[in-house]
Amino acid sequence: MENVIERIKAKSGFIIDMDGVIYHGNKLLPGITEFLRWLESSDKKFLFLTNSSERSPRELHEKLLRLGIDVGEEHFYTSALATAGFLASQKPNGSAFIIGDAGLIHALYSFGYTINNVNPDYVIVGDTHNYNFESIQTAVNLVLRGARLIGANPDVSGPVENGIAPSTKALIAPIEIATGKKAYFVGKPNPLMMRIALKRLMVSREEAIVIGDRMDTDVRCGLESEIDTLLVLSGITSREEVDNFPYRPQYILNGIIDLVQ
Ligand SMILES: [Mg+2]
Numbered sequence: 001m002e003n004v005i006e007r008i009k010a011k012s013g014f015i016i017d018m019d020g021v022i023y024h025g026n027k028l029l030p031g032i033t034e035f036l037r038w039l040e041s042s043d044k045k046f047l048f049l050t051n052s053s054e055r056s057p058r059e060l061h062e063k064l065l066r067l068g069i070d071v072g073e074e075h076f077y078t079s080a081l082a083t084a085g086f087l088a089s090q091k092p093n094g095s096a097f098i099i100g101d102a103g104l105i106h107a108l109y110s111f112g113y114t115i116n117n118v119n120p121d122y123v124i125v126g127d128t129h130n131y132n133f134e135s136i137q138t139a140v141n142l143v144l145r146g147a148r149l150i151g152a153n154p155d156v157s158g159p160v161e162n163g164i165a166p167s168t169k170a171l172i173a174p175i176e177i178a179t180g181k182k183a184y185f186v187g188k189p190n191p192l193m194m195r196i197a198l199k200r201l202m203v204s205r206e207e208a209i210v211i212g213d214r215m216d217t218d219v220r221c222g223l224e225s226e227i228d229t230l231l232v233l234s235g236i237t238s239r240e241e242v243d244n245f246p247y248r249p250q251y252i253l254n255g256i257i258d259l260v261q
Helices: 002-009 032-041 057-067 079-090 102-110 133-144 168-179 192-201 215-224
Strands: 013-016 045-050 076-078 095-099 122-125 148-151 157-160 163-166 208-212 228-232 251-253
Touching (some): 002 251, 013 192, 057 076, 076 192, 079 102, 079 192, 095 102, 095 133, 133 148, 133 168, 148 168, 192 208
Parallel strands (some): 013 045, 013 208, 045 076, 095 122, 122 148, 208 228
Antiparallel strands (some): 157 163
């Protein structure tokens, strides 16, 4: 155990998932304050990489501030930003119909996109609490008329304080079924996310570690990018569930708290 902790702490770049790793809904998980202090005092590079597309880096900064920790905006990267960057490289200054929250809309605007519900280049779906039949119907018909279908992340669900909430892949499914078109998903485990993270941290994959609570996104993403992975059991995955997957993380700990005790 001690050996494991030391190997993890010897890494210089930390790519850290948020939901289920540092907080749960609106509750900071134990050990996070100490872990952040350790990252900073040890001159580690770190990036909070979230598949959630609801919030902008500034809003994430503010959310953590409300929870009692102060992390600069530059330490956040979201699937919304990755989606916007990807689409801007596919089709500069395009347009999109968006089913998603402010983080996604803001990211698209910041990359030169406009919102369009008549003849957009893309229909983009992200995590949202604003989900209704009318927007699904609009999305279905736009896709049938040629708009390309994009998911900000392929998460099926995410942890909330009183259970789980359906996430992008579950929300986009009705559009896929009604149109017969398959969406392209940008967030983890798309290796794009890991390439961007390594570039931002300016570390090699050998120097980095991915810390997350999901086998199908965090662990898989690290694995396929040949970056060491640490699964924490403080989120959506239990130790028993790990065996349901055909692959394993390098390390499994109960939570971030194990790294600072
Ligand atoms: Mg998570």
